[in-house]
Amino acid sequence: MTFTVGVHLERELEKDMNAKLIVQMDGKKTRLLTVKVFSDLGVDVIDSAFEGYNACVFAYGQTGSGKTFTMMGSPECQGLIPRICRQLFSRMAAGKESGSSYRTEVSYLEIYNERVKDLLSGDAGHSLRVREHPKLGPYVQDLSRHLVSDYDDIQECMTRGNQQRTTASTQMNDVSSRSHAIFTLTFVRAGYTRHNNMPCETLSKVHLVDLAGSERADATGATGQRLVEGAHINKSLVTLGSVISALAESSQQADNRTPKTKKNVFIPYRDSVLTWLLKDSLGGNSKTIMIAAISPADCNYGETLSTLRYANRAKNIINKPTINEDPNVKLIRELRDEIDKLRAQITHNTNPVEAEPAVLATLQRKEAQEKVLTEKWTEKWRETQQILQEQKALGLRKSGLGVVLDSDMPHLVGIDDNLLSTGVTLYHLKEGETVIGSEELSPTPDIVLSGAGVLPLHCRVVLREGVATLLPAPGAQCWLNTVLLDGPAKLSQGCILLLGRTNMFRYNDPAEAAKLRQEGSASVMNLTWNLK
Numbered sequence: 186m187t188f189t190v191g192v193h194l195e196r197e198l199e200k201d202m203n204a205k206l207i208v209q210m211d212g213k214k215t216r217l218l219t220v221k222v223f224s225d226l227g228v229d230v231i232d233s234a235f236e237g238y239n240a241c242v243f244a245y246g247q248t249g250s251g252k253t254f255t256m257m258g259s260p261e262c263q264g265l266i267p268r269i270c271r272q273l274f275s276r277m278a279a280g281k282e283s284g285s286s287y288r289t290e291v292s293y294l295e296i297y298n299e300r301v302k303d304l305l306s307g308d309a310g311h312s313l314r315v316r317e318h319p320k321l322g323p324y325v326q327d328l329s330r331h332l333v334s335d336y337d338d339i340q341e342c343m344t345r346g347n348q349q350r351t352t353a354s355t356q357m358n359d360v361s362s363r364s365h366a367i368f369t370l371t372f373v374r375a376g377y378t379r380h381n382n383m384p385c386e387t388l389s390k391v392h393l394v395d396l397a398g399s400e401r402a403d404a405t406g407a408t409g410q411r412l413v414e415g416a417h418i419n420k421s422l423v424t425l426g427s428v429i430s431a432l433a434e435s436s437q438q439a440d441n442r443t444p445k446t447k448k449n450v451f452i453p454y455r456d457s458v459l460t461w462l463l464k465d466s467l468g469g470n471s472k473t474i475m476i477a478a479i480s481p482a483d484c485n486y487g488e489t490l491s492t493l494r495y496a497n498r499a500k501n502i503i504n505k506p507t508i509n510e511d512p513n514v515k516l517i518r519e520l521r522d523e524i525d526k527l528r529a530q531i532t533h534n535t536n537p538v539e540a541e542p543a544v545l546a547t548l549q550r551k552e553a554q555e556k557v558l559t560e561k562w563t564e565k566w567r568e569t570q571q572i573l574q575e576q577k578a579l580g581l582r583k584s585g586l587g588v589v590l591d592s593d594m595p596h597l598v599g600i601d602d603n604l605l606s607t608g609v610t611l612y613h614l615k616e617g618e619t620v621i622g623s624e625e626l627s628p629t630p631d632i633v634l635s636g637a638g639v640l641p642l643h644c645r646v647v648l649r650e651g652v653a654t655l656l657p658a659p660g661a662q663c664w665l666n667t668v669l670l671d672g673p674a675k676l677s678q679g680c681i682l683l684l685g686r687t688n689m690f691r692y693n694d695p696a697e698a699a700k701l702r703q704e705g706s707a708s709v710m711n712l713t714w715n716l717k
């Protein structure tokens with residue numbers, strides 16, 4: 186039997202939709218033109234984040250069908266997660282130019298054998314508890330969240346998390362994911378609208394989920410640990426299936442115009458950690474996309490059919506996404522609306538004359554309220570941006586087993602002579618004056634020291650145009666490179682300070698150090714110290 190397949194765009198509907206030809210037939214050859222998954226789905230996710238909607242993408246399919254390849258990809262061919270992150274940051278860069286500000290945090294977890302593990306904490310072996318907040322819904326207690334300010338930061342998180350993820354070799358896939366992984370971006374966008382200078386602040390949560398693959402034990406040849414993992418994976422995927430079916434049924438009922446036939450559909454979110462954590466994404470306030478990954482092989486016919494049935498049911502779910510606006514910003518907008526109406530009322534003088542003083546008084550009250558709220562919001566956002574800049578300046582990053590602090594601000598690093606102390610202390614010096622003393626001083630000094638010989642006001646460090654000068658308080662013991670100071674002294678890169686009898690610090694000035702490195706004189710300076 187022969188089939189003839191004609192491929193051409195002829196239906197008016199297809200033409201009206203500007204559809205493109207993606208299947209070409211040439212004799213017995215069939216050519217499928219590349220379908221651009223990122224432009225189709227990824228861009229929607231980024232748009233949603235910028236508009237303040239929650240979004241979720243999850244890849245579902247049997248083991249080895251390409252879920253991880255679709256979501257994460259490889260260094261040569263990036264998947265949806267890195268592409269979405271990259272594009273998000275390039276859009277942010279454009280937005281910053283037009284006055285918007287952003288705050289992005291990342292968390293990355295895996296659900297392995299029904300236990301949640303933080304892929305970005307130093308202690309990934311430790312399992313975390315899932316709890317439910319009455320308003321905000323399910324969340325993972327103590328999950329680490331990482332501030333990221335550019336694509337490099339986020340890429341570092343992805344790489345670190347992927348290295349921690351549980352994978353194993355099975356007969357179906359050399360590097361099979363044995364866990365569900367959820368990469369979450371929490372994205373805040375704030376600024377002022379151009380046309381009426383209104384504060385605006387929205388928050389969006391974007392979950393990017395790479396599910397573990399469904400598998401048949403006979404096909405994967407799993408035994409022992411792999412079999413246990415497979416059982417957990419399958420159980421949570423069955424629950425996901427039940428949740429999807431129940432939600433689809435509930436959505437169809439909501440569409441049904443005869444309310445008498447409606448019954449409450451129970452959604453078994455809590456039957457698995459995966460569905461519990463994705464509760465809002467699956468059936469609530471989120472724009473959610475399911476990617477069905479299927480195998481083209483005939484031997485996987487049954488699994489492929491099952492995946493397509495899953496996807497078909499998921500299609501019927503109707504979510505109710507809403508823009509997550511900051512409550513204060515919403516209040517300011519409502520107040521401004523009221524103020525506009527009151528002003529119009531006074532201008533058009535539609536009310537009886539005796540009502541006017543009352544209207545005026547209300548107007549003044551609302552204006553004062555609006556002013557205070559706007560000022561508070563502006564101050565809060567300014568502080569957030571300052572903290573972000575300071576954290577970026579602090580630049581904590583992991584390097585192999587070590588942690589490196591890339592600070593570009595002048596700072597003091599504590600050198601502790603207490604054998605039992607284990608922490609590392611770093612104090613940034615701010616532009617202007619940094620007050621150093623004990624906690625007896627009021628107001629509290631910027632740097633609080635304790636120990637023998639520390640006066641309430643011990644000294645001040647004045648930083649102006651990159652030059653730091655230490656000014657000892659009268660009678661205070663301030664030693665600079667073993668010399669007791671009797672007046673102001675300029676601090677230079679690498680010098681050692683002893684304040685009181687026990688507080689020792691090294692002063693670092695990254696700008697000065699970079700200059701010295703360029704001049705090649707760092708080695709000379711080191712030698713000088715050693716000789717002293």
Ligand SMILES: Nc1ncnc2c1ncn2[C@@H]1O[C@H](COP(=O)(O)OP(=O)(O)OP(=O)(O)O)[C@@H](O)[C@H]1O
Pocket residue numbers: 246247248249250251252253254255358360361362363396397398399478
């Ligand atoms: N579109 C593709 N192009 C090239 N290689 C692909 C593609 N999709 C998947 N692969 C390759 O197929 C193998 C299996 O893919 P992947 O690990 O993404 O499957 P998976 O569905 O995540 O499996 P599991 O559920 O077992 O984790 C990998 O080696 C991957 O590089």
